[in-house]
Amino acid sequence: GAVVSQHPSRVICKSGTSVKIECRSLDFQATTMFWYRQFPKQSLMLMATSNEGSKATYEQGVEKDKFLINHASLTLSTLTVTSAHPEDSSFYICSARDTAGGRDTQYFGPGTRLTVL
């Protein structure tokens, strides 16, 4: 099946620093990728939809200036958490949409666990 990778898998940073997370579709092209956040014992919450070559669409309550999304190619989207604070500590998961051959399936990356000290 399709594979989506994320890097890094885990990051610990100091408060006030910025952290970049990469999401790659490894064997298919994804014009659309999604970024989710999951706090402990809670559901995945969609943060934003990333479209290749255009601006991301953010969900209500998600600050676009704090969570910068860049979808520069058909296989790569990045999420940058700017000026991270401890409340941003969470599990960030991306998914990539595969629409080849009439499919419409989202494949999830393995997630990035962010801890802000």
Next chain:
Amino acid sequence: RKEVEQDPGPFNVPEGATVAFNCTYSNSASQSFFWYRQDCRKEPKLLMSVYSSGNEDGRFTAQLNRASQYISLLIRDSKLSDSATYLCVVTTGFSGGYNKLIFGAGTRLAVHP
């Protein structure tokens, strides 16, 4: 009210047991329905889609009742490896032009010997 509601569990069952999970969704315009499985500290993985006619995949059976806005998952002959959190997921609305996945908080299943 949450868009997708699930009993959080945990469900603690012995191997071989049959266990059923329920899920309700609030948006009658929801279009597609899924069950995902999420292991601890891992990403969710698609278990099966859910259709109005009901569908079965080995030991797993999923049902959808659109009138009641209710989805179920039945697991027969539970295995230790079934221990995980089961996420009820619906697609509804548009996010940048595409249906977006709305996740329930999940129901945790623990199968013991």
